[in-house]
Amino acid sequence: MYLHHTPGRLRIRLGVFHCTPARSEAARRTLQALEGVEAVVVNTRAGSLTIHYDPARQDKPRLLAALEQAGCFVAPVQSARPRIPPKAAREVGSLFGKALVGALAQRTAQTLVGALL
Secondary structure, three states: OEEEEEOOEEEEEOOOEOOOHHHHHHHHHHHHHOOOEEEEEEEOOOOEEEEEEOOOOOOHHHHHHHHHHOOOEOOOOOOOOOOOOHHHHHHHHHHHHHHHHHHHHHHHHHHHHHHHO
16 A cells, blocks of 8 residues: 655555546546545556645545545555564564575585686
């Protein structure tokens, strides 16, 4: 899922925005009719939708709710997979890096010995 939001601009892409061209056009019209929405750009080829709006008159939750009602937005589901703490991820990365360097050094030594014989 890719969701990028800054006040006044909301972009939804891949994995979340799934809509047929006819339904996406209906969603575009629905969003465009909301108070404070200035522009809605649908890119069905890239599977994205960008909404430009006035943050004083509109907000992200209401825009997402309108998209969900139109059938073009599937709210992200929280993963049941536990999150790996950053320290553990660094340790695993470090071990993997050391193993990779060791394997490359061994392969290089074998190649050099083979070339000398």
